Amino acid sequence: MQKLRIDQNIKPLSEVRKGMATYIKRIHKTKSPLIITQKSKGVAVLIGVQEFEAMQEKIKFLSDIQLSLSQLEQGEGINHNDAKDILLERISR
Incomplete structure (x- = not known):
């Protein structure tokens, strides 16, 4: 698993919803997790299989x-x- 980059790996849920396919492709390509926030708090982590x-x-x-x-x-x-x-x-x- 790659190192987290705050500017690329932490996104609000509303943004992830709009571009889910793009984020899934990025996660698959970079092997880096995506931290999903809601109301400025981390609520989930999306990682590849x-x-x-x-x-x-x-x-x-x-x-x-x-x-x-x-x-x-x-x-x-x-x-x-x-x-x-x-x-x-x-x-x-």
């Missing part, structure tokens, strides 16, 4: 890391050599 999916993947990946770290702290992990032995045994079957 690819950027949304990438964000979801990152969230899942970070959640998996957090779960793994939590499991290790609770003593639920196995050491490298044991993991290697388990994998080698599975491969040889």
Whole structure:
């Protein structure tokens, strides 16, 4: 996702409504989000599907890391050599 540019990436809802197709094309081309305001306050963010999916993947990946770290702290992990032995045994079957 690209860096936000205040002059281009924050627009009032009334303006977005009038030019929705143009904004969607810009978002698709630049990969940059559009912050939509209403009464001078941010109310929504419009992003491309690819950027949304990438964000979801990152969230899942970070959640998996957090779960793994939590499991290790609770003593639920196995050491490298044991993991290697388990994998080698599975491969040889």
